[in-house]
Amino acid sequence: xxNTVATKRLTRAEQVAHTIxxxxxxRQLTPGSSLPSVRxxxxxxxxxxxxxxxxxxxxxxxxxxxxxPGAGIVxxxxxxxxxxxxxxxRCERAALIAxxxx
Numbered sequence: 001x002x003n004t005v006a007t008k009r010l011t012r013a014e015q016v017a018h019t020i021x022x023x024x025x026x027r028q029l030t031p032g033s034s035l036p037s038v039r040x041x042x043x044x045x046x047x048x049x050x051x052x053x054x055x056x057x058x059x060x061x062x063x064x065x066x067x068x069p070g071a072g073i074v075x076x077x078x079x080x081x082x083x084x085x086x087x088x089x090r091c092e093r094a095a096l097i098a099x100x101x102x
Contacts, residue, residue, distance in 0.1 A: 012045075015045075017055040017059055020059060030075065033074060035073040035075070
């Protein structure tokens with residue numbers, strides 16, 4: 001877990017979710033990047049598979065990642081559309097939420 005987390009004690013699922021969000025924020029994971037399988041993430045973190053599933057479910061609910069049949073879990077690519085319906089940029093949802101420039 002990153003040192004940038006406030007002193008608030010995070011649950012294990014929150015720790016996993018924070019790690020993924022942090023990797024997205026630092027552009028280590030770009031839109032469409034595959035995340036480790038639930039089993040692989042559980043082995044890497046030492047947490048249970050159910051903890052990783054909870055973290056992934058939270059990130060899906062927040063629009064940060066999505067599950068794609070046959071492709072696993074990937075970071076979400078958001079398209080900004082102007083008033084004429086044209087795609088003007090593709091950027092990570094996490095950057096939009098944080099107010100960072102696309």
